[in-house]
Amino acid sequence: MSDIQPRRSxxxxxxRATSEWSWRLLLIVAGxxxxxxxxxxxxxxVVPLAIAVLLAAMLAPITQRLARVMPAGAAAGLTVLGTILLVSGLFTLVGTQFSNGFSDLTTQVATGIEQVRDWVRTTFRITDSQFDAYFDQIKDSVGKSGNLGDTATAVGLTATHFVAGIFIALFSLFFFLYDGPHxxxxxxxxFPRAARARVASSGAIAWEQLSAFVRATIxxxxxxxxxxxxxxxxxKVPFAFAIGVLVFxxxxxxxxxxxxxxSVAVLLALVAHGPGVxxxxxxxxxxVQQLEAHVLQPFLLGRAVSVHPLAVILAxxxxxxxxxxxxxxxxxxxxxxxxxVGKHLFAGESKGEIEQELEENADKDPLARR
Structure with missing residues (x-):
């Protein structure tokens, strides 16, 4: 017999390294x-819970101040009730402004559309017949958009989910404010016992990051x-208060x-008063947006919650x-x-450093421990 062994490829x-990274990345993407x-x-x-977490990060300081003079449950309930009244009041004011200004708006819109039409016709040399053809195309597209009964059913289901989501968000918000630490x-x-210290410190950092983001954004x-x-x-653009609420x-x-x-503010100004206004x-x-981008955002957020603009768009x-x-x-x-949290987890901190950091953040973190 020959002693020659077949050579491995x-x-x-x-x-080899590329293939190993590839299947790992495929598993991550699949997960x-x-x-x-x-x-x-x-x-x-999930959506109402996410909204409740954001609201809890926003309202936690108010609840903590109220809890100094009343029981924690009453402080959380009063915070939630005040939030409901504030939001209801804002929407009531917006609805009142719409109802009071709608009749005046129709006249302004008619005048503004004529001004826009004259400006477009003289600038781009578009005739009235071309305008009519464009409007007919839009009406045909709307008419072919779907069955009215199916649309009404979908709207009804969406409204039901919306109401249920509001109740879930409000109940979750109350318990996050009242019993968040537990x-x-x-x-x-x-989590496994060996990982609890790192999970707890990551939670403290996440809450601090979220609170800073919400405060600065407000x-x-x-x-x-x-x-x-x-x-x-x-x-004198119509619905100025409603524009402010939408911007907020x-x-x-x-x-x-x-x-x-x-875009909404400019469009309302266009149809109500013409291109000049x-x-x-x-x-x-x-x-205003330049003031926000170059003064407020860097000053309030800084590097604490810095995320690359590309990551913002993709997110x-x-x-x-x-x-x-x-x-x-x-x-x-x-x-x-x-x-x-990713920077924290990949920083390679020792267990003692994690526990020390957790003790330092305990007083700031309503979800850590009182």
Whole structure:
């Protein structure tokens, strides 16, 4: 018999390393996709919980101050009740402004559309017959958009889910404010004993990051809302207060929210007063947003919750695909939290450093321990 052994095929080290990384990355992507599908399946629960966490980060300081003079349960309940009354009052004011100004708006819109039509016709040389053809195409597209009965059924289901989500969010908010430390302690206890210290410290960092983001965003949103609404009121743009409320809400979606709210303000100025006032309104919106981008955001957020603009855009896109407008609202704070916790976990801290950090953050963290 021959002593010659068959030679094994040689795999270059680069190819071997690439293949090992490839299957690991495929497993990670599969896990992320499976988690996304699972979360989307129970989105009626996950979305209200996410909103409740954001509201808890916003309202926790108020609850803590009230808890100094009353029981914790009463402080949490009063905070939730005050939030409900504030939001209801804002929407009532917006509805009142719409109902009072709708008749005047119709006249202004008719005049503004004529001005816009004349401006477009003289600038782009579009005839009235072309305008009529475009409008007919739009009406045909709307008419072919779907069955009215199916649309009504879908709207009914969405309204039911919306009401149920509000109740879930409010109940969750109350218990997060009232019993947050025990809830977080129970979650930490689900992990192996050796990992609990790192999980607890990661939770403290995540909560601190989320609280800082929410506080800074509230201040930025208020400045944007007051600035743009004041400009709209001076220019006599319809629904100035409603514009301010919309600006405040959409300010929680960085980049995209400012674009959407500013577009609404400029569009209302255009249809109500024509291109000249719309250009002035556009200048006001751009000026306020430049103040936000170059002064408020760097000063209030700084490096504490810094996320690259590309990561912001990708997070908003992914959040809007998975959960619509709510996903876009929660995407950026989630990205900031993941960024901070990831840096913490990969920092290689020792167990003693983790425990020391947890003790330092315990007083700031309503979800750690009292």
């Amino acid at each position: 040689y795999v270059p080290p680069a190819v 992320v996709l499976a988690a996304a599908v699972a979360l989307q399946t129970v989105s009626e629960i 809830i977080w302690g129970w979650v930490t206890g689900l 201040i930025v949103a208020l400045v944007d809302a007051v600035g743009i609404a004041s400009g709209a009121a001076i220019l 809400i959409l300010a929680f979606i960085p980049i995209v929210g400012a674009l959407l709210s500013g 719309a250009l002035i309104m556009l200048a006001v919106v751009v000026g 908003i896109a992914a959040g809007s695909i998975l959960a619509g407008i709510v996903g876009a609202l929660t995407a950026v704070p989630l990205a900031a939290v993941v960024n901070a």
